[in-house]
Amino acid sequence: MDVHHATVATLARRVACFHAQKTPFRIYHGSTNSTRSTTFSDDTSIDTSGLKNVISVDTQAQTCLVESNVPMDMLVAATLPFRLLPPVVPEFPGITVGGAFAGTGGESSSFRYGFFDQCVNWVEVILASGEIVTASPVENEDLYYGAAATFGTIGVTTLFELRLIPAHDFVELTYHPCHAFSEAQQTIAKLTASADVDFVDGIMFSETEGLVVSGCLVNLNHYGQGQAPPTVSFSRRWDQWFYLHAQDRITTHAHLEVPYRELTPVTEYLFRYDRGAFWTGAFVFKWFGIPFNRVTRYVLDWLMSTRILYHGLHASKLGGGYIIQDLCLPQETAGEFLNWMNREYALYPLWLCPIKQNERISMNPHTPATNDSGKTSGEPLLNIGVWAPCPSGNRIGCNRRLEAKLKSLRGMKWLYADTFYTEEEFWCIYDRKWYSGLRKKYGAENLPDVYEKVRTIIEDGRQNLGILPSITGVFSGDSCLHDVWKAVWSVWPLVGIKAIFSAIRGVEYLK
Ligand SMILES: Cc1cc2nc3c(=O)[nH]c(=O)nc-3n(C[C@H](O)[C@H](O)[C@H](O)COP(=O)(O)OP(=O)(O)OC[C@H]3O[C@@H](n4cnc5c(N)ncnc54)[C@H](O)[C@@H]3O)c2cc1C
Incomplete structure (x- = not known):
């Protein structure tokens, strides 16, 4: 100490x-x-x-x-x-x-x-x-x-x-296929009510194909001789990425009358989405024009851990082409949101994760109680992970519509991602009086506030990040060799290659 x-x-x-x-x-x-x-x-x-x-x-x-x-x-x-x-x-x-x-x-x-x-x-x-x-x-x-x-x-x-x-040595996974959002929500409600279940999340691959995966912490002695389900891992380069493995379970085991089960060691379960960062690693293949299959995933596995992918994302500043948001809604309105998303954008896969909200209000996603008690309503939430290429390239418009729909359905987003609300809109959602009071009491008013930290700055109608500098712009102005050099390295595929080398060499990417 x-x-x-x-x-x-x-x-x-x-x-x-x-x-x-x-x-x-x-x-x-x-x-x-x-x-x-x-x-x-x-x-x-x-x-x-x-x-x-x-x-x-x-x-x-x-x-x-x-x-x-x-x-x-x-x-x-x-x-x-x-x-x-x-x-x-x-x-x-x-x-x-x-x-x-x-x-x-x-x-x-x-x-x-x-x-x-x-x-x-x-x-x-x-x-x-x-x-x-x-x-x-x-x-x-x-x-x-x-x-x-x-x-x-x-x-x-x-x-x-x-x-x-x-802790136990293994997690027993059970894959519950679902054919509609409502079925996924019902399955989630049933599983989360069971005292025997330790983990629940789900993936929708389309409006009519998805699954909910439940997990129970177990040891091998839980099973009789020869009764344990097969064991699977997700971290070795020849292992399937978890979301693809889960999708395979839908088709491979569709004939089973009871949901398919298997075992995975506990750390394999906890970090099952690391390779490929859920499915966002697939965007890298697409961006470079590399086929996305088992062989290419095997060969490029060294690039596909989340640590390397985050490094590449920040070093390249290519996030602007994607919608990356976690959106949390009351279970009651989540179905309406999913149906709206399907009609308007049909972005898949979607991650579903049920969440118990805090009792007291905070900047975490929550639904405030109707009285002014500083407490939340306590109703169960469903988190929806939307991580997809931006539809029709209109990142700001699409994000703004998502934000507006979310707000109308009493939802809140996680603030790790870009936030496009105006300051006024933001403070209509989060409790400014409570937050400012806390900052005042603890003398934090000189620090940047949450809105300032998480907002995305939009200049002249354009988002200021993720837009590649235009080479033609550089050549038409009074630019020096350095600007030309920078511009050359900011176009496809050089900007991506540079980010990969930066990640391999462990170059500082945040300063
Ligand atoms: C595709 C995708 C899926 C994701 N899925 C999940 C998920 O399933 N679960 C999940 O939890 N998150 C998920 N995230 C979100 C992301 O991982 C979160 O932003 C995470 O909480 C950030 O952790 P970090 O340690 O890197 O913190 P940072 O990103 O570095 O920091 C987050 C904030 O915390 C502040 N902070 C950091 N350290 C301190 C400190 N010591 N004191 C005070 N403030 C501090 C920083 O200033 C910053 O504002 C996902 C993100 C993506 C892109």
Whole structure:
């Protein structure tokens, strides 16, 4: 702990300096799983990348003490030897504890445990003044409940005590085919009501083809001799990507009267979407014009982990051609949203993940209670992951329509992705009075606010990111050789090749 205290004290002094100079700062930790384009400057950021240790695991209390920059794969590797697991493990191995807390984290166990921040017993925070405080249900409780999903706009989190649950060696997966959104929703409702089910998520491949996948933590001794289902893995280069494997289950086992089951080791399950980042890795093949099949996936496997894909995305700034959004709605209105999406855009696959919302309002997706109690309505939510090439190239228009429809159906988006709301629209959705009050109380008003951090800047009707500089523009102006060189490297396929080399060489991609 001495090293931790010394690191935090140094960070706190730097925060205090920013405070004295009234300089807004951002939090840099060496990586990001957010898709919003961000650049950091050393002069205006706090570097928490040194906070990367799991300090202890308490097997009696079933808790662990973990610094904010610990990624999920490292966290799981530290707790699993004690046969313990965090209740919610966001699917990408590089998502950090601090990022999942401050940036909304959820997974297929969230129908039971809620968002990632619900696994936190207490958190150490450096406030904007440089003061170091602890927030828990009994100490600075408004900060504890409110800081989640505030994207680092209240303070810098440095240490967490996380609750853990008993782990088993395997997850038994059951694939439930569905032929309509309503059937998928009914299956989700049935499975999430069962005490025996630990994980539930689903994928719709079209309006009439999809499946819900449930998971139960099990050990092999749970089965009689020769009774265990077959075992499958998703992390080796010759393994099928999880979403393709799941789709195969629909056709291969359509004749079965009971849903198909199989076993996978627990870490294989938790990070099953890592290779190919759900299905977004397929966009890379398409962009380069490379056929997408088992052989090409095998050959290019080294590029397909989420860490490399995020690096490539940020280094190339090619995200502008895609709709990347997680949209959370009450189960009650989610069906209407899915039908509308199908009519208007028909973007598939779609990821479905049921989520229990927090009791208190926060910047996490939620539906506020009708009275002014600061509580949520508590109704179950369905998260819909929309990750697809932009229909008809109209990224702004399409995103704006999605946002408007979402709002009309009482939904909220996750803020890791681009946000196109105007400031006024944004604060009609999120509770400005509560948020501003929290920032004022904890002296964070000099920090950028959430809207400022997550909005997408639109200039002259064009979005300012992801648009390739025009070579012709460069040649027609008084440009120097450097501009020409930059322009050459900003066209297909060079911009992609450059991003790949940047990822391979581990070049800094956020500064
Ligand atoms: C296709 C796709 C699928 C996704 N699926 C999931 C999913 O299933 N589950 C899930 O949870 N997420 C998912 N995400 C979202 C993404 O992974 C989240 O944005 C994630 O929570 C970010 O984690 P990070 O550690 O990289 O944090 P960052 O992206 O680096 O940061 C997120 C925010 O937290 C703030 N922050 C980071 N560290 C600190 C700190 N120490 N103190 C204060 N503030 C801090 C940052 O300033 C930033 O505003 C998905 C994204 C994509 C593109």
